[in-house]
Amino acid sequence: MMTYLDTVEKSVGVKPIIYTSDNYWKTYLAKAKWGCDYMLWLDKPGSIWPQQLWPWAGWTFWQYSYQAKLPGIPSNLGLNWFNGSKTELCQMVIQ
16 A cells, blocks of 8 residues: 555655545554554544544544435535635645
């Protein structure tokens, strides 16, 4: 995984965000201290604010639903929460 993350960062010039579920991380990467070097996009559907996932102090994005409907779009959409301000989100956009 580190090879992939390094390749993406060198190729794009931006540090990638890790998208994972807490179950996947705890099962396969539970001892990966290097995870906190990356922002976390947590895949955890539900209405309860997610608990901390080690080694991160918190998450940057939280995907809390896969079942959203939007008029004019025939399939379900995922809903995500950004843990920050609009200014912080805009600063993350690659120009």
